[in-house]
Amino acid sequence: MKLIGENLNIMSKKYGKALKERDAKTLQELAVQEAEAGMDYIDLNIGPAGKTGEELMSWLVPVIHEVVDLPLALDTSNIKAIEAGLKAHKKGRAMINSIMVRPERMDALLPLAKEYDAEFIGLLWGPEGMPRDENERGALCAELLFRASEMGIPPERIYIDPIQTPVNVQQNQIMSALNFMKMFPDMAPGCSSTIGLSNVSNGAPEHLRPILNQVMLILWKRWGMQSAIVDTFDYELHKIARGERPELEALVAKVEDGEEIDMASLTKEEQDFVKTARVILGHTLYSDSWLEV
Amino acid sequence: MAFEPAKQKYTGSIREVVLGTGDKAVKIGGRSAYPFYTFEGEMPNPPKVAMEIWDKDPNGEWSEVALEPFKDVVSDPVAWAKKCVEEYGAEILVIQTKSADPNAENKPAVEVAEVVKKVVDAVDVPVVVWGVANHEKDTEVMRAVAEKCAGKNVAIAPVEEGDYKQIGAACLGYKHTVVASSPIDVNLAKQLNILLNNLGVPENKIVIDPTTGGLGYGLEYTYSVMERITQAALTQGDDKLQQPIICNVANEVWKCKEANQTTEEAPELGDQKTRGVMMEAVTAIDLLLAGADVVVMRHPEAIQLVKGFIEKMM
Numbered sequence: 001m002k003l004i005g006e007n008l009n010i011m012s013k014k015y016g017k018a019l020k021e022r023d024a025k026t027l028q029e030l031a032v033q034e035a036e037a038g039m040d041y042i043d044l045n046i047g048p049a050g051k052t053g054e055e056l057m058s059w060l061v062p063v064i065h066e067v068v069d070l071p072l073a074l075d076t077s078n079i080k081a082i083e084a085g086l087k088a089h090k091k092g093r094a095m096i097n098s099i100m101v102r103p104e105r106m107d108a109l110l111p112l113a114k115e116y117d118a119e120f121i122g123l124l125w126g127p128e129g130m131p132r133d134e135n136e137r138g139a140l141c142a143e144l145l146f147r148a149s150e151m152g153i154p155p156e157r158i159y160i161d162p163i164q165t166p167v168n169v170q171q172n173q174i175m176s177a178l179n180f181m182k183m184f185p186d187m188a189p190g191c192s193s194t195i196g197l198s199n200v201s202n203g204a205p206e207h208l209r210p211i212l213n214q215v216m217l218i219l220w221k222r223w224g225m226q227s228a229i230v231d232t233f234d235y236e237l238h239k240i241a242r243g244e245r246p247e248l249e250a251l252v253a254k255v256e257d258g259e260e261i262d263m264a265s266l267t268k269e270e271q272d273f274v275k276t277a278r279v280i281l282g283h284t285l286y287s288d289s290w291l292e293v
Numbered sequence: 294m295a296f297e298p299a300k301q302k303y304t305g306s307i308r309e310v311v312l313g314t315g316d317k318a319v320k321i322g323g324r325s326a327y328p329f330y331t332f333e334g335e336m337p338n339p340p341k342v343a344m345e346i347w348d349k350d351p352n353g354e355w356s357e358v359a360l361e362p363f364k365d366v367v368s369d370p371v372a373w374a375k376k377c378v379e380e381y382g383a384e385i386l387v388i389q390t391k392s393a394d395p396n397a398e399n400k401p402a403v404e405v406a407e408v409v410k411k412v413v414d415a416v417d418v419p420v421v422v423w424g425v426a427n428h429e430k431d432t433e434v435m436r437a438v439a440e441k442c443a444g445k446n447v448a449i450a451p452v453e454e455g456d457y458k459q460i461g462a463a464c465l466g467y468k469h470t471v472v473a474s475s476p477i478d479v480n481l482a483k484q485l486n487i488l489l490n491n492l493g494v495p496e497n498k499i500v501i502d503p504t505t506g507g508l509g510y511g512l513e514y515t516y517s518v519m520e521r522i523t524q525a526a527l528t529q530g531d532d533k534l535q536q537p538i539i540c541n542v543a544n545e546v547w548k549c550k551e552a553n554q555t556t557e558e559a560p561e562l563g564d565q566k567t568r569g570v571m572m573e574a575v576t577a578i579d580l581l582l583a584g585a586d587v588v589v590m591r592h593p594e595a596i597q598l599v600k601g602f603i604e605k606m607m
Contacts, residue, residue, distance in 0.1 A: 168480045285525045285534065287484035293533060
């Protein structure tokens with residue numbers, strides 16, 4: 001799996017401040033750390049960034065590329081900032097994060113993807129907001145692919161994002177996103193996929209977020225997810241992405257398939273993975289103390 | 294081939310919880326199927342209507358319609374309580390400690406608890422003491438109530454994540470029942486029950502308050518959350534949610550605008566009394582269908598309607 005490091009983010013106290021103050025050194029340190037941690041892309045989340053977006057992205061892209069060679073994911077709803085980022089992106093192929101399946105977003109951003117031969121994340125968020133189930137996800141995906149192909153954008157530039165919801169508010173949406181993922185290869189041959197993984201644990205106690213993210217990644221991986229936007233510093237998660245924890249993958253698959261599991265025979269880590277898979281898959285109801293019950 | 298109705302497979306049941314003590318103690322819960330699905334499982338204890346009284350005169354806060362049946366007693370909580378039990382046959386009484394509200398009268402905790410104690414002593418039916426959902430004040434009041442009413446097994450509400458340690462400990466110490474209250478959220482309802490268990494509150498001493506939305510004011514959210522609690526408890530064997538449910542209906546219904554506008558103010562909404570009574574009855578019945586074991590109600594005519602409904606459904 002390819003990994004997109006999410007940590008350079010306007011919402012972060014440290015890096016948000018660095019972005020506002022144009023503090024290149026702090027941001028470059030992070031970029032180097034992300035590269036060393038094995039990220040395949042660095043996400044540059046500057047938020048909506050209003051009037052300053054264009055200037056900020058034009059400044060930021062070369063600053064990051066001064067210290068790393070990784071492709072950058074231009075993460076903002078600001079169309080001018082995206083274009084500025086694409087212009088400034090000289091190392092490898094840039095990624096637009098993201099294009100929603102809304103007419104005004106596609107009209108503005110698909111031509112840029114084409115012009116700069118950029119990759120882009122196609123976020124399955126439609127004119128009426130979040131799709132309600134896998135079928136609405138499918139319909140949005142088909143619409144986006146149709147528009148992209150009409151413009152002559154090749155499928156390998158496209159990363160479909162079926163939208164990750166938090167387990168503690170919209171567990172049923174996780175199921176429909178997973179179901180969508182099962183039909184995705186047939187629906188969109190040649191296309192890639194990605195997911196904003198950390199949202200699964202949004203609102204959960206901070207120290208328990210990694211295990212939710214890790215188990216969720218295993219579930220996505222099982223159904224062919226090709227990349228994920230992740231916490232750069234969750235090294236356990238990277239091992240899973242690289243396929244270094246096959247025993248945990250097998251265990252989570254057993255839970256998903258409804259097989260009997262003898263909890264007493266498992267290690268504490270394995271038990272925690274089983275319990276977490278059960279709350280993500282809705283076999284048991286989530287609560288903040290899910291690992292203790 | 295004969296018609297075979299599909300049957301839900303259940304993997305759990307709701308625990309029984311006893312409110313009050315002695316001959317008039319009331320057992321709630323115990324259900325092993327969806328509400329009123331007596332063709333699929335047991336419903337040993339029919340749901341109950343609890344009647345609410347206030348610990349202060351509600352003149353000026355209640356509409357004429359709600360006030361009328363209690364006009365003669367609203368200034369005396371003990372007389373009011375007795376009227377509910379003796380005249381209207383209340384099987385459970387709820388005393389809302391409105392006088393404690395720090396944003397209004399802010400009566401000292403000890404005085405509030407004195408009145409509660411008098412009411413509890415004056416009736417033989419179980420009493421639920423419902424606070425004002427202010428963590429600090431409720432903690433003070435409910436500690437005093439728990440101590441003064443020791444041995445009566447009153448139910449104390451609302452016990453929330455922000456005050457469960459203090460109030461939960463008081464309930465534990467004096468063997469009262471905890472009404473665990475969460476803000477219309479199934480995950481938080483589960484979490485609070487886990488926290489109460491960890492504190493040592495036994496499972497047969499916990500009742501869930503999912504937080505009630507009145508008709509037109511979020512009833513559907515409460516309904517959905519109660520459905521999910523019931524599904525988790527009965528079909529997923531979620532033992533942290535297998536508790537009976539109480540809904541504080543009257544307090545929500547009667548504070549909304551439409552329940553209080555006069556016929557003259559809102560002629561398009563029809564007769565004021567019929568409207569208020571129906572809004573209360575319909576909210577209560579909906580919540581019974583979603584899985585409520587106790588509905589807290591105010592107007593005797595609405596109560597009659599709901600009791601009649603329960604009888605027909607059993």
